[in-house]
Amino acid sequence: MNQPGRVERSSLGWLVLIAAVVGGSAAAFAYTAGWLTPGRLTPDRMLAALTPPSGPPLGHRRNHAKGICFTGTFEANGNGVELSRAKVFVQGRYPILGRFNLGTADPNAVDATVRVRGMGLQISAADGEEWRMAMINPPFFAVSTPDAFHDLLVAAGKKDPEAMKTFISANPEFAAFAAWAKAAPWTGSYAEDSYNSLNSFVFTNAKGDEHTVRWSLVPTAEPAAIAQAELEKRGPDFLEQEITTRVKSAPQRWTMVTTVAEPGDPTADPSKAWPDNRRKVQVGTLVVQRIEPERDGPCRDINFDPTVLPQGVRVSDDPFPAARSSVYRKSYDLRAAEAGDYPRTEVAKP
Amino acid sequence: MTSVPQRFAPIQRLLHWLMAICIIAMLFIGVGMVSTVAQKYLPLILIHKTLGVALLVLVLVRLALRLHFGAPPLPADLPPAMKLGARLSHLLLYGFMIVMPLLGLGMLWAAAYPVVLYGGIRIPALLPQSDHAHTLFWNAHVYLGLAFFALVLLHLAAALFHALIRRDDVFATMSPLPQRQQMKPTE
Numbered sequence: 322m323n324q325p326g327r328v329e330r331s332s333l334g335w336l337v338l339i340a341a342v343v344g345g346s347a348a349a350f351a352y353t354a355g356w357l358t359p360g361r362l363t364p365d366r367m368l369a370a371l372t373p374p375s376g377p378p379l380g381h382r383r384n385h386a387k388g389i390c391f392t393g394t395f396e397a398n399g400n401g402v403e404l405s406r407a408k409v410f411v412q413g414r415y416p417i418l419g420r421f422n423l424g425t426a427d428p429n430a431v432d433a434t435v436r437v438r439g440m441g442l443q444i445s446a447a448d449g450e451e452w453r454m455a456m457i458n459p460p461f462f463a464v465s466t467p468d469a470f471h472d473l474l475v476a477a478g479k480k481d482p483e484a485m486k487t488f489i490s491a492n493p494e495f496a497a498f499a500a501w502a503k504a505a506p507w508t509g510s511y512a513e514d515s516y517n518s519l520n521s522f523v524f525t526n527a528k529g530d531e532h533t534v535r536w537s538l539v540p541t542a543e544p545a546a547i548a549q550a551e552l553e554k555r556g557p558d559f560l561e562q563e564i565t566t567r568v569k570s571a572p573q574r575w576t577m578v579t580t581v582a583e584p585g586d587p588t589a590d591p592s593k594a595w596p597d598n599r600r601k602v603q604v605g606t607l608v609v610q611r612i613e614p615e616r617d618g619p620c621r622d623i624n625f626d627p628t629v630l631p632q633g634v635r636v637s638d639d640p641f642p643a644a645r646s647s648v649y650r651k652s653y654d655l656r657a658a659e660a661g662d663y664p665r666t667e668v669a670k671p
Numbered sequence: 672m673t674s675v676p677q678r679f680a681p682i683q684r685l686l687h688w689l690m691a692i693c694i695i696a697m698l699f700i701g702v703g704m705v706s707t708v709a710q711k712y713l714p715l716i717l718i719h720k721t722l723g724v725a726l727l728v729l730v731l732v733r734l735a736l737r738l739h740f741g742a743p744p745l746p747a748d749l750p751p752a753m754k755l756g757a758r759l760s761h762l763l764l765y766g767f768m769i770v771m772p773l774l775g776l777g778m779l780w781a782a783a784y785p786v787v788l789y790g791g792i793r794i795p796a797l798l799p800q801s802d803h804a805h806t807l808f809w810n811a812h813v814y815l816g817l818a819f820f821a822l823v824l825l826h827l828a829a830a831l832f833h834a835l836i837r838r839d840d841v842f843a844t845m846s847p848l849p850q851r852q853q854m855k856p857t858e
Contacts, residue, residue, distance in 0.1 A: 342827065342831065346824055349699075354706055361706065450793070628713055636710075644712070646713065654782075654806075658802070
């Protein structure tokens with residue numbers, strides 16, 4: 322310092338103190354950001370585990386990358402009001418926007434090669450309040466925790482056959498899912514599958530009563546089993562062609578069934594189904610009226626983040642919705658930045 | 672400005688320290704929440720959004736107070752380069768405080784996310800979904816956020832430098848402690 326008379330002899334000590342304060346703050350910041358702890362499960366590491374060897378599907382969702390948009394109506398029958406004060410449970414009709422999809426990181430996957438099918442859904446209340454969800458067709462999830470899901474992706478991506486064995490011995494809950502994947506019948510249509518929340522959420526009604534629930538969208542169409550080989554013969558994009566034709570000829574319907582947990586049910590573990598005798602409440606009907614390709618369709622811009630919830634619904638002790646929200650958000654950030662790799666065919670959006 | 676003040680007005684000091692705590696919390700929450708998939712992700716992001724909107728309101732109040740009350744002069748003997756640095760860094764700090772919440776809101780709007788704050792308060796979208804705008808705002812929010820933290824550290828270092836080494840009256844002008852008002856006039 323060039324301030325004679327101002328700088329005291331002890332200033333070196335103070336300088337060290339200032340450097341320590343600044344350095345310590347920077348170190349705390351770096352730790353919080355995870356830069357010093359590469360072992361932390363971050364959204365980036367989850368996405369890295371989802372990425373196939375051929376590279377990420379640029380411009381597409383990092384998982385459930387193949388899909389097709391739909392729009393329609395949710396017809397609430399009013400029964401849900403007893404469980405939740407969500408506005409879309411009040412008897413009436415609410416616009417929906419959604420996406421049928423396949424649980425794969427490959428947007429060009431052959432339909433018959435993908436075991437898990439999904440539905441992204443957004444229901445809007447009259448005042449614009451949104452409820453988003455993303456459901457899949459297995460009756461329970463593959464693993465109990467987000468960390469185990471990461472381990473599953475890593476093990477499944479390894480050439481070494483021992484990797485899966487090691488994974489299964491560490492995560493025995495996976496056996497039930499593997500059995501489902503092997504034995505459950507395939508259907509030949511998105512319209513014949515049930516889509517399940519798997520994760521639990523807490524419903525709060527107008528009186529403030531809380532219930533932990535899961536829900537399913539059960540098709541009105543009768544599921545017809547089809548052999549995987551037969552489905553494969555129908556073509557790589559059969560499901561999208563089929564649902565387009567089917568909805569053009571008639572709207573397709575699903576009943577939304579809410580299952581209410583009882584004390585002691587495993588609300589935090591989506592790999593555990595609840596007993597069959599749990600109370601079920603039919604809260605309304607999903608009516609899919611129009612199908613549009615994803616490239617220019619309305620579902621493209623939507624992140625079906627299952628933590629976008631209306632008043633009257635909140636997350637439970639299930640650890641997955643938070644993890645999914647964090648990872649989906651990162652996936653959205655990436656695919657929006659890569660939109661040029663998946664160009665829209667229309668000249669411009671309004 | 673009516674007359675040249677010796678210290679910042681009490682309301683200005685209160686806002687400064689309140690916002691300092693909130694901004695540092697925001698910066699830490701910001702980098703923490705985007706690097707976790709744990710359940711705390713959801714409360715963290717809710718706090719980040721709510722506090723961000725609150726800070727946007729507070730900075731506008733603060734700017735109005737600054738224009739009304741003005742700021743105490745820097746010591747007359749401060750080297751010109753440091754005076755320039757002080758002025759520029761304060762302009763930048765105000766810039767970050769205004770721009771960061773706007774970018775945060777913009778990136779949510781441009782991604783078609785509903786903006787719902789603590790208590791279910793909904794902020795209507797002022798922008799349509801846009802991949803391009805989302806990417807621009809997202810990158811700006813991230814990199815300006817890191818630059819903001821660096822500037823906060825510089826500001827902290829400068830404050831300590833004034834208080835501990837230079838021992839001029841600069842720190843006292845913003846000190847949170849009520850102090851004796853008889854401050855030496857700057858020489």
